[in-house]
Amino acid sequence: MKHSSNQGCVSDFVVDRTGSEYGPPVAVYIKKHGYLRILVGFKGKSGMTSRKKKFGSNNGVWKFFTSVKLTVFVLLILAATSIIGTLIPQNASQGFYLQKYGEVFFSLFKGLNIIDMYHSWWFLTLLGLLAVNIIVCSIDRLQTTWKIIFPDKVSFNLERFNRMPAALRFDCEKEADVLEKACHKLLETSVGPVSVKKNDGGTALFAEQRRWTRLGVYVVHLSILFMLAGAVIGSMLGFKGFVNITEGETTDFIEARKGEHKHIPLGFSVRCNDFSVSFYDTGQPEEFKSSLTVIEGGKEVLTRDIVVNDPLRYRGISFYQSSYGTASAKNVRLKYTSKDSGMVYEKTLSFKEPLILPESGGTLILDRFANGYQFRGHNLGEGFVGRIVPEKGSETEIFISVRFPTFDKMRQGKFAFEVDGFDKKYYTGLQVNKDPGVWYVYFGFILMIAGCWITFFMSHQSSCIYITGGDGRQSRIMVSGFAHRNPQGMKLKIEKLAEKIKDI
Amino acid sequence: MNSSMLLSVVTFVYAFVSVLYIGSWTFKKEIMAKVGLYVLIAGFVGNTLGIILRWIESYQMGYGHAPFSNMYESLVFFSWTVAALYIFVEFKYRERIIGVFATPLIFLAIAYASLSPSIGDRITPLIPALKSNWLIAHVITCFLGYAGFAVAFGFSIMYLIKPTDHKNGGLTARLPSLALIDELTHQMVMFGFLFLSIGIITGAVWANSAWGTYWSWDPKETWSLITWLIYATLLHLRMMRGWDGKQIAWVSIVGFMAVLFTYFGVNLLPGLHSYA
């Protein structure tokens, strides 16, 4: 027997035959330290007298996958290997690994797929093994337990109730038939439909409840399968990508997050109308908000604001607010000082709008906004790139820095330009995902919670009250019961039942 | 009186509770554990008020968020959940001495929050990613899970130090029966497993609404999964392989180490979760 090494002081075995008096034994109760411990689903060499041969019962591969040893092994290996991926950063650049770990380790990591280990063949194989283990094990066990969970006819065995260590026995100063009626009612309200058996000694009343909770474990296991299936569906039929859209602009494709510059068409267009960011007085960002419009077939279908935690969903594709940046500028206020006269002029300008400079200085045209302008190997940050077209001669490109107002002075041109202010034109950074598997995963979540609740906190309970008529007004009563788990809770229940009987 | 001051007082109340429980055990005075329970309830009320007060203060400061947003707040809440669970267990099982190893955990968590110089107790605004009702559901359920495992850990330690032969009448023999400790450990593990599962699930749903992926293998997520796998293993070892007693106590201790790493250790690794 499997658990022989752990039995402690086994003093009593009871074979559970609930449901079908002549069915196969399906549970062994081990009494240890005065508590009933149940090893559910006992099967194997001893006692397995099933009349019908079970499917797969003499197939080696099948047996391998029904083993809970395998389960323990796979769960622990999954836990152990998962640690690796939390210590070694995943999906970083090749340069990062080379610098941090060196050539040898890098090729080792690459060979073992540790760089993206949660999607590596061996990690997925472990998950697959777990799934097969669950499926085979559940099929195997359901073949034996289905009849117990849904019996043709529920029957009770008084002898078994009699043997329960939790059984209570006491005398009552009432006539047997009065007690019988009251107990019948009591059992009916607190447990369920009552069946009555009379023998020469007295009357036994039986009731049971929540037989179906024996299915809870299968619900837990099924939930894992739903989650895994959802993940597979999502990775096969969905995508993960991103897109940056400048305010006022429209796009009809996005870029895949994996695989360099792979375009994914959306099948419709999205316009960013507006982006805004607000800050707390501590300087921390408070909210990022984009106004998006969906355009399909040339028509505006939908306009919505999105913020972090509140995405836009359209045709199974979701747009999440994930980043932002300055794409460009509008209403640029320029201040320019004449080198000759010292006069200071001001003007608000848009891109490509020619500014005729005074003192025959030619024309200034702003071409574009630069986010990180490079000048002799230095990053000058934000600024405006433009050109001056003199009345004669060739044009010169200039850069007007936002951060360094005197930068243009160094050019020694006729005018020194500086930026007095401008309105930012943002781009919004959106994460764009499609995941048709997510509903399977969510359904798995619900099953997992429900299944665990049922398994941990509910049990199939059978109760029995046995009344023996004494002489005249004296009756002897036994109250007993058992549960397929949580014997402690059942004991309390029996005690409560006994209290109520004494109060009759 | 502001919430930080109130919670500092609560720290001392919890310290007193630990002293009473341990004293009750060492000096064989049941009255001390009896008093300990009432002091614990008083501390728990103070702890509750502290959390509510902090919530109100955050509204007065114009931030308006539930007090579950940084390490300090999460530790205070951890103490609260362990205290709540322990009080429930003591009332349900009517066994006094079992608080010996559980009540010090309540004290240690809040003491670490109040006294560690690296943990600030200032109320700060929420970054946009944390602004979600899922945050509240996620934090509460995760911490109920952690609390279950913490109390299970306390019981496991108790199981391991209690000698099996009852003849020597030393300190450890006075602990509750091994069968009861074993049963209670299992109950706490089941409670913890259910709530850790719900915690991981609410976290996944939240991540899906904020970033579009319910699972991204960031270190915190991965470590909570590792913890979950260890306790799933424990349940199978117990149900299917007949493990119990010492063996289960050890697995439960290993599981709690994983909980602690998920809680504190992960901050040393790079990832999304900035705290707790």
Ligand code: HEM
């Ligand atoms: C991550 C994966 C798994 C999880 C979360 C899980 C969860 C559970 C839970 C919560 C229980 C109930 C334990 C209790 O009664 O206290 C259980 C029982 C059980 N599990 Fe799993 N399980 C997993 C994988 C597996 C696999 C792969 C097998 C395949 C052999 C398996 C076989 C069993 C069996 C036979 C039981 C006992 C059923 C009974 O009580 O009749 N489990 N599992």
